[in-house]
Amino acid sequence: MARRYLVTSALPYANGPLHLGHLAGAYLPADVYVRFLRMRGEDVVFVCGTDEHGVAITIAAEREGKTPRELVDVYHSVIRKDFEDFGVSFDNFSRTTLPHHYDFAQKVFLALLDKGHISEKSIQQLYCGRCQRFLPDRYIDGTCPKCGSTSARGDQCEDCGSWLDALELVDARCSICGSAPEPRGTRHWFLKLDSFQDWISGFLETREGWRENVLNYCRGWLAEGLRERAITRDLDWGVPVPLEGAEGKVLYVWFENLLGYVSSTVEHFEKLGKPEAWKDYWKDPETRLVHFIGKDNIVFHAINFPIMLHALEDFALTWNVPANEFLNFGGQKQSTSRRTAIWMRDCILNLPADPFRYALTIGAPENRDTDFTWSEFRARNNELADVLGNFVNRTMKFAHRSFRGLVPAAGEPGAEESGLMETIRDIAASVGGKIAGFQIKAACSEAMEAARLCNRYFDRVSPWETVRSDPARCAVSLNTCLQAVDWLRQLFGPFLPFTAERIGRMLGRQRLDWSEIGSPMLQDGAGLGKPEILFEKLEEGFEAQLRTVEAEATSGGGPAAGKAPSQAATEDSGNTVAFEEFRKMDIRVALIEEVHRVEGADKLYRMVIDLGRLGRRQIVAGLRPYYRPEDLEGMKAAVITNLEPATIRGVRSEGMILASDGDTGVYLLEAGPEARPGDLVR
RNA sequence: GGCGGCGUAGCUCAGUUGGUUAGAGCAGCGGAAUCAUAAUCCGCGGGUCGGGGGUUCGAAUCCCUCCGCCGCUACCA
Numbered sequence: 069m070a071r072r073y074l075v076t077s078a079l080p081y082a083n084g085p086l087h088l089g090h091l092a093g094a095y096l097p098a099d100v101y102v103r104f105l106r107m108r109g110e111d112v113v114f115v116c117g118t119d120e121h122g123v124a125i126t127i128a129a130e131r132e133g134k135t136p137r138e139l140v141d142v143y144h145s146v147i148r149k150d151f152e153d154f155g156v157s158f159d160n161f162s163r164t165t166l167p168h169h170y171d172f173a174q175k176v177f178l179a180l181l182d183k184g185h186i187s188e189k190s191i192q193q194l195y196c197g198r199c200q201r202f203l204p205d206r207y208i209d210g211t212c213p214k215c216g217s218t219s220a221r222g223d224q225c226e227d228c229g230s231w232l233d234a235l236e237l238v239d240a241r242c243s244i245c246g247s248a249p250e251p252r253g254t255r256h257w258f259l260k261l262d263s264f265q266d267w268i269s270g271f272l273e274t275r276e277g278w279r280e281n282v283l284n285y286c287r288g289w290l291a292e293g294l295r296e297r298a299i300t301r302d303l304d305w306g307v308p309v310p311l312e313g314a315e316g317k318v319l320y321v322w323f324e325n326l327l328g329y330v331s332s333t334v335e336h337f338e339k340l341g342k343p344e345a346w347k348d349y350w351k352d353p354e355t356r357l358v359h360f361i362g363k364d365n366i367v368f369h370a371i372n373f374p375i376m377l378h379a380l381e382d383f384a385l386t387w388n389v390p391a392n393e394f395l396n397f398g399g400q401k402q403s404t405s406r407r408t409a410i411w412m413r414d415c416i417l418n419l420p421a422d423p424f425r426y427a428l429t430i431g432a433p434e435n436r437d438t439d440f441t442w443s444e445f446r447a448r449n450n451e452l453a454d455v456l457g458n459f460v461n462r463t464m465k466f467a468h469r470s471f472r473g474l475v476p477a478a479g480e481p482g483a484e485e486s487g488l489m490e491t492i493r494d495i496a497a498s499v500g501g502k503i504a505g506f507q508i509k510a511a512c513s514e515a516m517e518a519a520r521l522c523n524r525y526f527d528r529v530s531p532w533e534t535v536r537s538d539p540a541r542c543a544v545s546l547n548t549c550l551q552a553v554d555w556l557r558q559l560f561g562p563f564l565p566f567t568a569e570r571i572g573r574m575l576g577r578q579r580l581d582w583s584e585i586g587s588p589m590l591q592d593g594a595g596l597g598k599p600e601i602l603f604e605k606l607e608e609g610f611e612a613q614l615r616t617v618e619a620e621a622t623s624g625g626g627p628a629a630g631k632a633p634s635q636a637a638t639e640d641s642g643n644t645v646a647f648e649e650f651r652k653m654d655i656r657v658a659l660i661e662e663v664h665r666v667e668g669a670d671k672l673y674r675m676v677i678d679l680g681r682l683g684r685r686q687i688v689a690g691l692r693p694y695y696r697p698e699d700l701e702g703m704k705a706a707v708i709t710n711l712e713p714a715t716i717r718g719v720r721s722e723g724m725i726l727a728s729d730g731d732t733g734v735y736l737l738e739a740g741p742e743a744r745p746g747d748l749v750r
Numbered sequence: 751g752g753c754g755g756c757g758u759a760g761c762u763c764a765g766u767u768g769g770u771u772a773g774a775g776c777a778g779c780g781g782a783a784u785c786a787u788a789a790u791c792c793g794c795g796g797g798u799c800g801g802g803g804g805u806u807c808g809a810a811u812c813c814c815u816c817c818g819c820c821g822c823u824a825c826c827a
Contacts, residue, residue, distance in 0.1 A: 079827095080827095081826085081827045082827095083826090083827075119827065121827090122826070122827055123826065123827090124826045124827055125826095125827085127826085193825095204825065204826060205825065205826090206825090206826055207826080256825095261824095281754095281755080284754065284755080285754080285821095285822075287753095287754090288753055288754060288822070288823085289822090289823090289824080291753075292752090292753080292823080292824090294824090295824075297824065297825075298825055299825095301825080320825070321826090321827060322824090322825085322827075325827080363821080363822090364821090364822085364827095365827095366822095367822090367824070368824095372824090393755095393821090394820095394821085401820090430762090430763090430775085431762070431763075435764090436755075436756060436763095437755095437756080437820075437821085438762080438763075439762070439763095440762095441761095441762085443761085443762095444761080444762060444776090447761090447762085447775085447776055447777085448762095448775095448776090450776095451775075451776075453787060453789080454787080454789055454790080455789090455790090457786095457787070457789090458786060458787065458789045458790065459786085459789095459790085460786095461786055461787065461789085462785055462786035462787095462789080462790080463785090463786085464786095465785070465786065466785050466786080469785080470785090509763090509764090510764075513763095513764090513774075513775075516775085517774095520790095520791095523786095523789090523790055523791070524790085524791065524792095526785080526786090526790075526791090527782095527783075527785095527790060527791045527792090528791085530783085530785085531785065532783095532784075532785040532786095533785095535785085601787060602787095603787085604787080605787065605789090
């Protein structure tokens, strides 16, 4: 019977774009896990959304001259698009600024208040008159009362490491505007975490299969003892505290955003027209609630949230928190401010998603921080091409050449065949067990091991020899290889969804069912699609050619995406164009595959072009007066691929084909016969 | 300062409750094969498991200590 799973990935904070560390830590492993569960027929809901409140958003917005709303709108869509492009298959991707999230968060606040888990207190905090806001501790600079260092912040002194109370700081300054804040009294509501100390300790004891590092972090916290924690803030950007006389106060983001997992689920089922169905998941004690996060969020997900759920009394409790460590890049921590992050957007702009998914999964920081480099990426990409891609390719080509593109008869399997089948079944069981146990990277390596075995099988049975000496054997071998391609498709389904889909097109079979791996499902005589190269190999030094969406996004100490690229840095006033400007244009060799007339337009063609590893796309061009469709098909022309898409006569065009245009006519700029689709034009 | 973690073959990483000759992938060397994206397959790794000390019949795996790197320390999310 299917089990219910609620799987969440950390809500990304909507003040900047996401980098590969985020992807590797909280989103990719979750997606692999979820896709696997779906293949096993489990009942899974996978939710996420952007976390859009908090003082950091308001400050980032001010710095960019935007309203908080405008800022989060930009990053919500940027982040949503990143996830789409990388194949992170959320059932729902919400945002914490939606009305039903407000409703739900406020209801939870009132429920906890009603149950006596929230207290109200008056405290003193520093208030900046010029900024007109209470200052979070980290936004206060000053002199350390203990060591006299002038680089202390409201929470801690950088130099002597003492833990400070902001009110003790000598000569305190607002780090935003530099003026001197003053203490001011205010009222706040506190969640009584301390009264759950024993409960949470006991709860964590009963958890099975948690990672050591996660439990370790928790032990550290619990040893210090839990304290009451303020869950409200004086701010105008957030979920209002739903009480009389609480104007100007909002729920603290770390109280409210965790509830976004629930409200995202609510939204999901509302979209499906089943507004009450979220309760089947969140209120069923048997539900397996799994949070994928980075290690910086452990305390909130392994301590605070379970306490909140427990305090609400009728919610499912946390089942596991597979937190990952950090993915460094070239030995350095990925950091927005230090410009050492590799943005997801920049990656997907240049290369397909699956090689990243593979490289990041194999190198995932499951037990400790790991290091990612372009050279490592290249090695992993090429491994994919050489081992998996090559097996699929050699099998498909052989089937086309020697069996007219049909699945040859299965015949009588011999020892080699049943051996392979059995081994693949064992591997599937093992890979599945590892994914279920959150050992995603080990699972991924093992899947690749299966591809190696398939290559070995191919070599052992040598169909290129038996095709002459023993055609019946050859048929058996090729049938087995094709079945193996199908097994690999499913085995890699959770890891490489785009590739699995492409293999599926070649086999004419898209079904994903874990239990079928190792059983022959392709019918004798079934027709096969055209073989496609699955992965383009990368040359050494390829990274020098990578383009970035905009270098500006990481500069100036603060994220500034959403700025139109055209505004960025055209310093030349004359007619020359800076090299950097030119480099932003992505011109590539495109193989024209199909040419169709556009209805109602006498000059336009709609063309499907192949850009190699960038895939296929459609462009529209006014070439009809100059070329016949049959002349264009098969040509290799230069195309600008990153021009903003346009709709021409109702047809979408994703790129612009380059041609000379003079008195003698219009001529496409053709690449030579050796050029391959996707090659860069420079 | 307190707490915690990491340091394993050239590179990136695995190493379960301490137990036979410390593993994988990549890179490198040799060979086979030639269906395949010069891909594949076979063979080849003596790395003081950061240094030192200790416990033990036996430790990469436990304890102490030193060196190097890093994280967390609750009101930025």
